[in-house]
Amino acid sequence: xxxxxxxxxxxxxxxxxxxxxxxxxxxxxxxxxxxxxxxxxxxxxxxxxxxxxxxxxxxxxxxxxxxxxxxxxxxxxxxxxxxxxxxxxxxxxxxxxxxxxxxxxxxxxxxxxxxxxxxxxxxxxxxxxxxxxxxxxxxxxxxxxxxxxxxxxxxxxxxxxxxxxxxxxxxxxxxxxxxxxxxxxxxxxxxxxxxxxxxxxxxxxxxxxxxxxxxxxxxxxxxxxxxxxxxxxxxxxxxxxxxxxxxxxxxxxxxxxxxxxxxxxxxxxxxxxxxxxxxxxxxxxxxxxxxxxxxxxxxxxxxxxx
Amino acid sequence: xxxxxxxxxxxxxxxxxxxxxxxxxxxxxxxxxxxxxxxxxxxxxxxxxxxxxxxxxxxxxxxxxxxxxxxxxxxxxxxxxxxxxxxxxxxxxxxxxxxxxxxxxxxxxxxxxxxxxxxxxxxxxxxxxxxxxxxxxxxxxxxxxxxxxxxxxxxxxxxxxxxxxxxxxxxxxxxxxxxxxxxxxxxxxxxxxxxxxxxxxxxxxxxxxxxxxxxxxxxxxxxxxxxxxxxxxxxxxxxxxxxxxxxxxxx
Amino acid sequence: xxxxxxxxxxxxxxxxxxxxxxxxxxxxxxxxxxxxxxxxxxxxxxxxxxxxxxxxxxxxxxxxxxxxxxxxxxxxxxxxxxxxxxxxxxxxxxxxxxxxxxxxxxxxxxxxxxxxxxxxxxxxxxxxxxxxxxxxxxxxxxxxxxxxxxxxxxxxxxxxxxxxxxxxxxxxxxxxxxxxxxxxxxxxxxxxxxxxxxxxxxxxxxxxxxxxxxxxxxxxxxxxxxxxxxxxxxxxxxxxxxxxxxxxxxxxxxxxxxxxxxxxxxxxxxxxxxxxxxxxxxxxxxxxxxxxxxxxxxxxxxxxxxxxxxxxxxxxxxxxxxxxxxxxx
Numbered sequence: 001x002x003x004x005x006x007x008x009x010x011x012x013x014x015x016x017x018x019x020x021x022x023x024x025x026x027x028x029x030x031x032x033x034x035x036x037x038x039x040x041x042x043x044x045x046x047x048x049x050x051x052x053x054x055x056x057x058x059x060x061x062x063x064x065x066x067x068x069x070x071x072x073x074x075x076x077x078x079x080x081x082x083x084x085x086x087x088x089x090x091x092x093x094x095x096x097x098x099x100x101x102x103x104x105x106x107x108x109x110x111x112x113x114x115x116x117x118x119x120x121x122x123x124x125x126x127x128x129x130x131x132x133x134x135x136x137x138x139x140x141x142x143x144x145x146x147x148x149x150x151x152x153x154x155x156x157x158x159x160x161x162x163x164x165x166x167x168x169x170x171x172x173x174x175x176x177x178x179x180x181x182x183x184x185x186x187x188x189x190x191x192x193x194x195x196x197x198x199x200x201x202x203x204x205x206x207x208x209x210x211x212x213x214x215x216x217x218x219x220x221x222x223x224x225x226x227x228x229x230x231x232x233x234x235x236x237x238x239x240x241x242x243x244x245x246x247x248x249x250x251x252x253x254x255x256x257x258x259x260x261x262x263x264x265x266x267x268x269x270x271x272x273x274x275x276x277x278x279x280x281x282x283x284x285x286x287x288x289x290x291x292x293x294x295x296x297x298x299x300x301x302x303x304x305x306x
Numbered sequence: 307x308x309x310x311x312x313x314x315x316x317x318x319x320x321x322x323x324x325x326x327x328x329x330x331x332x333x334x335x336x337x338x339x340x341x342x343x344x345x346x347x348x349x350x351x352x353x354x355x356x357x358x359x360x361x362x363x364x365x366x367x368x369x370x371x372x373x374x375x376x377x378x379x380x381x382x383x384x385x386x387x388x389x390x391x392x393x394x395x396x397x398x399x400x401x402x403x404x405x406x407x408x409x410x411x412x413x414x415x416x417x418x419x420x421x422x423x424x425x426x427x428x429x430x431x432x433x434x435x436x437x438x439x440x441x442x443x444x445x446x447x448x449x450x451x452x453x454x455x456x457x458x459x460x461x462x463x464x465x466x467x468x469x470x471x472x473x474x475x476x477x478x479x480x481x482x483x484x485x486x487x488x489x490x491x492x493x494x495x496x497x498x499x500x501x502x503x504x505x506x507x508x509x510x511x512x513x514x515x516x517x518x519x520x521x522x523x524x525x526x527x528x529x530x531x532x533x534x535x536x537x538x539x540x541x542x543x544x545x546x547x548x549x550x551x552x553x554x555x556x557x
Numbered sequence: 558x559x560x561x562x563x564x565x566x567x568x569x570x571x572x573x574x575x576x577x578x579x580x581x582x583x584x585x586x587x588x589x590x591x592x593x594x595x596x597x598x599x600x601x602x603x604x605x606x607x608x609x610x611x612x613x614x615x616x617x618x619x620x621x622x623x624x625x626x627x628x629x630x631x632x633x634x635x636x637x638x639x640x641x642x643x644x645x646x647x648x649x650x651x652x653x654x655x656x657x658x659x660x661x662x663x664x665x666x667x668x669x670x671x672x673x674x675x676x677x678x679x680x681x682x683x684x685x686x687x688x689x690x691x692x693x694x695x696x697x698x699x700x701x702x703x704x705x706x707x708x709x710x711x712x713x714x715x716x717x718x719x720x721x722x723x724x725x726x727x728x729x730x731x732x733x734x735x736x737x738x739x740x741x742x743x744x745x746x747x748x749x750x751x752x753x754x755x756x757x758x759x760x761x762x763x764x765x766x767x768x769x770x771x772x773x774x775x776x777x778x779x780x781x782x783x784x785x786x787x788x789x790x791x792x793x794x795x796x797x798x799x800x801x802x803x804x805x806x807x808x809x810x811x812x813x814x815x816x817x818x819x820x821x822x823x824x825x826x827x828x829x830x831x832x833x834x835x836x837x838x839x840x841x842x843x844x845x846x847x848x849x850x851x852x853x854x855x856x857x858x859x860x861x862x863x864x865x866x867x868x869x870x871x872x873x874x875x876x877x878x879x880x881x882x883x884x885x886x
Binding site for chain 3: 358379380381384385390392396397398399400401405406408409410412413414416417418419420421422423424425426428467468470471
């Protein structure tokens with residue numbers, strides 16, 4: 001019983017981790033290449049989820065819904081980059097924070113205006129619903145397993161993209177020296193739009209995938225955004241490898257802490273207060289983890305200098 | 307022999323495969339100007355940073371006023387009396403010239419945690435600040451924004467701020483950098499007199515200034531001191547000629 | 558001192574904030590007095606943030622933490638007092654309190670302590686890390702408050718009556734406004750002195766050039782941490798007043814939207830301008846009231862306005878009206 005529960009929770013942690021990775025990868029790429037902090041990344045997650053819910057409602061096809069989430073978030077991202085973000089690259093972080101915070105207000109309220117305040121629902125398609133039996137006698141929801149596999153596949157794809165392709169080489173060069181790659185004739189503003197749209201698409205996909213488990217509503221991107229920040233701080237800003245490590249660490253810590261801390265507390269407290277104290281501590285666990293890592297490595301696990 | 311104010315012993319520092327400092331030992335004595343010269347990339351900046359406390363050496367020690375300060379940071383070394391000027395002017399650009407000088411005086415006094423008194427009306431700080439500005443010929447410019455100063459005036463302000471600390475020794479990183487010849491001559495004249503107040507470890511590219519001023523010169527090449535001596539000794543040194551003039555002289 | 562356009566604007570602003578509620582009082586319009594009180598309290602929160610942000614250059618996206626801690630200090634003390642349940646019995650019996658001065662003191666001390674811990678950790682880093690970490694710590698307290706069922710959890714904590722201030726009837730809107738207004742003026746006075754004091758000179762220098770500050774023998778870290786603590790304490794005091802205004806405190810006060818809003822007050826007015834938060838908070842309340850009446854989605858307009866100010870009018874409203882800031886002196 002306990003061992004199955006532990007394995008199940010590890011899978012849940014993995015699932016949260018890969019979703020966080022999809023969010024954090026875009027954020028960390030955008031920071032690494034363009035030096036921009038983007039608070040509105042969570043809005044792109046929301047755009048993806050809403051696009052998926054709308055298209056699913058329309059066509060009934062989950063696959064089309066996922067494609068729509070990618071397309072809509074990439075388009076919203078590209079638009080955001082062209083209209084606002086590119087004016088911010090040379091600005092200080094304060095301007096970036098404020099302008100992207102303004103974008104959140106615009107996107108959130110705009111979505112509320114279009115879709116209303118009530119949550120939408122995106123259903124898991126029948127071919128992905130129900131449990132699946134895994135070795136070791138675990139029954140695990142097929143959909144969640146699919147999310148994990150999609151997330152891992154994208155992680156692998158992203159590493160290959162950055163390590164092997166021309167775009168990847170330009171991205172890495174852009175992280176090292178912006179002026180230089182511009183001087184070498186790379187169309188830097190197109191590269192920036194592309195990187196931004198790529199990050200947006202990943203966030204949108206994550207929003208759609210998670211939207212089928214939770215509800216699709218305005219503001220859904222913000223808790224995830226903040227978790228993604230924690231991931232990046234832990235992993236080191238600008239590092240995809242760090243984003244993956246941080247995402248898995250945060251996903252596991254949050255999931256396992258939420259389930260097991262209250263139980264752990266019952267060992268030396270009465271059940272009622274153990275449950276509440278455990279839940280309180282669990283809600284703070286990843287931040288405590290972040291603080292601990294900062295004390296040892298102020299620029300994150302895979303970070304260079306700040 | 308005059309008292310040794312600053313002494314490095316066997317400083318070494320590597321960045322990956324690049325060894326930026328190799329076993330550097332030098333000293334600075336009371337009343338002298340000791341110039342540190344060397345071709346670009348010789349490791350002067352790395353050495354300065356280790357002396358000022360920005361970089362921790364891989365091995366070796368730094369002694370300030372007879373005390374081992376290798377483990378102390380820049381702030382602690384500044385408080386002990388190390389007055390520093392930067393290669394690229396490090397000033398508060400939004401401040402007036404006077405405010406920058408008052409900041410130095412405040413640092414020299416070491417009590418910034420006062421929250422009510424108007425700092426620009428503190429007579430002691432103002433006296434120190436105005437005194438330093440006067441000596442560098444910046445009295446007229448006291449109320450100008452630092453960002454509006456010419457490059458040369460900023461170089462002078464760098465030195466003035468260091469003066470407000472009333473330091474026991476100066477560490478000057480290319481104070482003449484970018485000055486036109488008149489400005490350079492004026493600053494040379496000023497530093498000439500300054501050595502009596504506190505000795506100067508001077509990193510400088512302007513060879514006229516170096517040979518006019520320095521009591522001793524050390525030559526740094528590939529992170530290593532290849533010669534130390536008076537101006538004449540350095541001029542005559544075969545190794546130095548080889549480092550600066552290349553192979554033609556080696557034969 | 559020669560009065561500049563900016564100082565004239567400052568006086569006009571602070572006078573308007575007094576005259577509007579007084580006029581409303583004589584016309585018997587308590588709602589407008591309450592709006593003015595809210596503006597004064599939010600301005601106070603902004604004055605707090607501005608010490609870290611404007612003077613120290615510390616982009617804290619976690620000031621809701623201190624605002625909320627101040628709010629909860631009020632809520633917890635008052636809830637225990639109204640329910641006659643001792644808050645603690647050791648080392649002495651303490652039954653909570655409904656006295657504002659004591660509540661404020663507790664709010665200030667608690668938020669200052671929180672700022673000390675959060676600041677000491679966050680200031681080990683700089684730049685984007687600092688922004689993200691302050692945001693994360695703020696969010697940590699938010700989730701903690703949600704899960705803290707003893708004090709209302711997600712639903713928050715209500716008190717029945719506004720707390721007392723010796724000699725005043727705090728339930729009378731104009732008297733409560735007077736309290737908030739006087740505290741705001743005191744805070745502005747303190748912030749003005751601070752900016753001109755040795756500490757302010759060194760702190761703002763650390764924002765402009767940390768190398769220089771180190772080279773004159775001062776430690777940027779301690780200067781910034783001190784500023785962060787002072788800043789958090791003032792914002793915490795504002796939080797206690799804000800909770801008292803609403804007679805309600807909830808995790809929303811701790812959410813990162815609140816941090817963003819406090820920052821917006823500072824920015825709408827103009828970063829680093831002493832009276833920027835007053836102008837910003839007043840403008841915010843005005844917009845909320847006017848635009849909110851037109852559309853439920855008024856924050857779209859707020860977003861667009863903020864975007865335009867950031868992209869095209871970086872000095873904020875005071876900057877647009879008074880021109881470039883002159884050097885302190």
